[in-house]
Amino acid sequence: MKHPKLERLVSLRREIHKHPELKYEEFKTAELVKSELEKLGFTYQDKIATTGIVSLIDSGIPGKTLLIRADMDALPIHEENKTSYTSIHQGKMHACGHDAHTAVLVGLAEELKQDIKSIIPKGRVLLTFQPAEEGGSGADKMIEEGILEKYNIDGCFALHVWNHVDLGKVGVVDGTMMASVDEFSIKVIGVSGHGAMPQHTVDPILVSAHIITALQTIVSRNTDPLEPCVVTVGMINAGNAFNVIPEFAMMKGTVRTYSKKVYEDAPKKLKQIVEGIAESFGAKVELEYKRVDKPTINDPKMANIVRQAAKKILGENSITEEEVRTMGGEDFSAFLMKVPGCYFFVGSRNIEKGFVNPHHSSKFDFDEDSMPIGLDVMKEVIRIYLSE
Ligand SMILES: [Zn+2]
Numbered sequence: 001m002k003h004p005k006l007e008r009l010v011s012l013r014r015e016i017h018k019h020p021e022l023k024y025e026e027f028k029t030a031e032l033v034k035s036e037l038e039k040l041g042f043t044y045q046d047k048i049a050t051t052g053i054v055s056l057i058d059s060g061i062p063g064k065t066l067l068i069r070a071d072m073d074a075l076p077i078h079e080e081n082k083t084s085y086t087s088i089h090q091g092k093m094h095a096c097g098h099d100a101h102t103a104v105l106v107g108l109a110e111e112l113k114q115d116i117k118s119i120i121p122k123g124r125v126l127l128t129f130q131p132a133e134e135g136g137s138g139a140d141k142m143i144e145e146g147i148l149e150k151y152n153i154d155g156c157f158a159l160h161v162w163n164h165v166d167l168g169k170v171g172v173v174d175g176t177m178m179a180s181v182d183e184f185s186i187k188v189i190g191v192s193g194h195g196a197m198p199q200h201t202v203d204p205i206l207v208s209a210h211i212i213t214a215l216q217t218i219v220s221r222n223t224d225p226l227e228p229c230v231v232t233v234g235m236i237n238a239g240n241a242f243n244v245i246p247e248f249a250m251m252k253g254t255v256r257t258y259s260k261k262v263y264e265d266a267p268k269k270l271k272q273i274v275e276g277i278a279e280s281f282g283a284k285v286e287l288e289y290k291r292v293d294k295p296t297i298n299d300p301k302m303a304n305i306v307r308q309a310a311k312k313i314l315g316e317n318s319i320t321e322e323e324v325r326t327m328g329g330e331d332f333s334a335f336l337m338k339v340p341g342c343y344f345f346v347g348s349r350n351i352e353k354g355f356v357n358p359h360h361s362s363k364f365d366f367d368e369d370s371m372p373i374g375l376d377v378m379k380e381v382i383r384i385y386l387s388e
């Protein structure tokens with residue numbers, strides 16, 4: 001039997017899918033969200049972090065306030081699927097499933113309008129439509145603009161449709177689920193000269209080689225072996241002749257961590273190694289270290305609420321931890337650093353129907369039956385959390 005909400009969610013999702021917008025350009029998507037909220041008679045605050053929207057739904061009975069987040073942005077990818085809802089914007093595509101998240105949150109607003117009492121026994125829910133999850137730190141910007149304080153947020157949840165988990169399953173873990181994402185760039189400045197007369201130079205290529213090697217000791221010698229950490233130098237550029245020692249070398253790379261401690265320590269350690277090695281060779285160095293995403297760390301109590309909800313909606317064996325932890329990043333982590341919460345995956349893989357392509361692939365699509373499942377699990381999560 002078809003879920004009564006399926007058709008509505010599919011039509012919302014396909015409308016959004018057809019018209020993808022990149023980070024901080026989600027103007028049409030925001031318009032759609034606002035017009036749906038207006039139809040329901042819900043007030044909202046808009047233009048948060050450019051295109052973000054929040055709508056506070058109050059049960060009228062004192063209690064806690066829970067933030068539920070959906071991200072709205074698409075990716076700069078040209079869609080290769082041929083469907084009735086394929087992206088009509090060249091080079092832009094909802095290839096991560098954020099179209100589903102926005103549709104589900106609008107669907108949740110509609111359910112709240114229909115029957116608020118059965119979903120929010122007491123307290124309030126802040127429906128949060130966020131821009132720029134994909135490398136734009138939209139979550140951080142919404143926090144900087146004060147929504148957590150303004151609405152007195154006590155807890156937070158977000159779901160992600162996930163093609164590495166089968167339809168009908170929910171992926172959730174206690175503690176860290178996704179890694180932090182940091183980005184660094186290093187410019188090593190030496191003294192250029194003849195390749196045959198190194199005594200008159202400071203060779204930035206040799207210095208860089210030592211830096212690259214030593215950076216791996218952050219993982220192998222400075223970090224608890226039981227704590228995941230990756231340091232990757234993914235780009236190096238220097239010189240343009242075989243017999244010339246160039247003036248400088250450029251490197252770029254990424255650091256990924258799982259625990260709060262490793263996350264906090266990593267930039268200090270990297271700076272120490274880079275500056276120490278450069279100095280020992282008489283080179284100068286310019287280091288830029290940029291935080292992109294924090295580690296996504298679930299509160300075990302909140303993860304338990306997700307498990308309870310999923311079991312009620314999908315049955316006892318519906319929870320999985322397989323392929324749930326990844327070294328990828330997610331900016332919902334910014335909310336999780338501020339208030340207890342849980343981020344979870346709603347399985348959207350269906351091998352029989354061919355929904356198997358990974359997120360960020362130009363052939364990504366998912367089983368739309370995952371949307372009413374996500375909606376039902378989220379409704380139950382809200383009910384359990386706000387009953388306490
Ligand atoms: Zn993504």
Ligand SMILES: [Zn+2]
Pocket residue numbers: 096097098133160
């Ligand atoms: Zn995503």
